[in-house]
Amino acid sequence: MKIRQKPEDFIVEEIIDLGKTINENGEYYLYKLTKRNIENLKALSYIAKKFKIPLKEIGYCGLKDRHALTTQYITIPKKYGILKLDEKNLKLEYVAPSNPLKIGDLIGNRFNITVRSIKSEDFLKIADNIHALDYGVPNYFDSQRFGSVFERKFIAKEIMLGNYEEALKILLTKYKKSEKKTIKDLKRYIAKNWGDWEKCAKYIEKNDIKSRMFVNIINALNKGKSYKEVFKYVDDRLRKIFVSAYQSYLWNECIKEVLKDYVNEKDRYYLEYECGDFMFYKELDEDSFNALKDVKFPTIAPDVEYKGEVKEIIDIVLENEGITFKDLENIDCLDCKFVYSERKILCIPKDFKTSGFKPDELNNGKYKITLEFELNKGSYATMIIKRAFLGVKKSSRRKR
Known part of the structure; x- marks a missing residue:
């Protein structure tokens, strides 16, 4: 596919x-x-x-x-x-x-998504998966939320634990393939010459790098500022993204713990993503679905008092992460905080329609299918696609 x-x-x-x-x-x-x-x-x-x-x-x-x-x-x-x-x-x-x-x-948003290069032998599997969407999917935050995560390391978590140099290394040296060549080259150079800030500053000047963040951070480091201090030169929007990414990951982990009480091990299916694994259910009985479909689970914030089962689940996740509620307050250099909100545990598509399987004009001998559906704000269409094509091999290349 x-x-x-x-x-x-x-x-x-x-x-x-x-x-x-x-x-x-x-x-x-x-x-x-x-x-x-x-x-x-x-x-x-x-x-x-x-x-x-x-x-x-x-x-x-x-x-x-x-x-x-x-x-x-x-x-x-x-x-x-x-x-x-x-x-x-x-x-x-x-x-x-x-x-x-x-x-x-x-x-919310209305989606019209065409999936291509489908093999005929996958028709029945996909049809069963689409039928299972009547019982929704876990309402996880998907990959779009985790663009700042590399090798499962979160900038916000490294800062919380006092690993300011490691946090800065992620920011200044890690990159996605989609980034501009000048920025990728700069990040490679900084990684190769980490600690020689005078040399890095000269590279920026020689190559006429316009990014204010890189210019300010490297110049500040060259003047002896600490790794913690230079985070003030990071754009406000980026700082919020760092915090949001880690908070979203923690929420995902909480939902996995919630679902374990409703989904038998034999009905669990794990799918890898940037931060770990999503846990899907192959089946969800009617009682479990009715118990979960309208329930919300809160995000983790240090200034909120949680009780009962919610607290038990949050405690498990924080222990697995090796952090405490107190650690969540240690992000002062980002000048933002973990914000409390509530999010539905399940994402249930509305007005769902499919085109049926049709010959794919872009992939000879293969088929395509179009899925139409509506989601409430904050839910990811890509989670619906992941569930609809669970167990179907994804092609390694894609054209645009």
């Missing part, structure tokens, strides 16, 4: 309450933003620059996948006039006067 061979294989449409947002007397204009194969913040930054609008004045509900065809809503103050943009991979369409959009205004 192959996913995302082209952006149109992964279509996302944002769902908001237009009746609540549209307001003839509002001080903003509502726009529909359609983007193809473009990272969300890059698209918003492009619009801000093109129309000379401060990025902070553009309102939006949530971030959308990069390698996809996505439609979402944004708001821009009326003072900039009615704007229009119609380019190859980016389109901005005026909708109506409105109130400003905020992150919390998102209701």
Whole structure:
């Protein structure tokens, strides 16, 4: 099987309450933003620059996948006039006067996902998996949440444990294949010359590196600042990502512990990801499903008092991690904290439809299938795909 061979294989449409947002007397204009194969913040930054609008004045509900065809809503103050943009991979369409959009205004997303290169011998397995989606999937945070994690190491956890140098090494030397070549080259150079900050500073100057974070951190280290001190030069958004990644991982681990009470060992299926393993259930009986379908589990935050079974599960996870509640407070150099929230244990797709298996025009002799469904905000469509194709071998290459 192959996913995302082209952006149109992964279509996302944002769902908001237009009746609540549209307001003839509002001080903003509502726009529909359609983007193809473009990272969300890059698209918003492009619009801000093109129309000379401060990025902070553009309102939006949530971030959308990069390698996809996505439609979402944004708001821009009326003072900039009615704007229009119609380019190859980016389109901005005026909708109506409105109130400003905020992150919390998102209701959910509608997905249209085509999976390709399917072998005919996998039809029955996939059909059984799709039928099992009636009982939902664990509502895990998926890989998109863990872009800052390398070799299962979390920057926030290393900081909590006082391993500031290790945390900084992850930030300054580890990279994804998708990063720009200049940044990958820089990270390789820093890794090779770790500790020789004068040499690293000269490399940055010689190669005209524009990244403010790298410039400020390396210059500060060259002046004798400590590994802990230089985290103040990390962008606020990145610092929150570091904390959110570790908190999301802890929540995933808690859900695995919850499910162990409802799923027999023979019905458990483990799937590896960046931070460890997801545990899926092959089957979930009616009573267990009814007991779990509307239940939420909290995120772990140090300033909250947990009780009963919730506390028991959290204690197990923290012990497995080798940390305590007190450790969760030791992230002062990131200037942010673990925030309490509640999240449903199960993710249950709504209005689920499939196209049935059809010949795949991109992969000779193979088949494709399209899945359509709706999810509430915060849930990951990729978890639905993982469950629908559980046990089906994924191809190592993909085209875009």
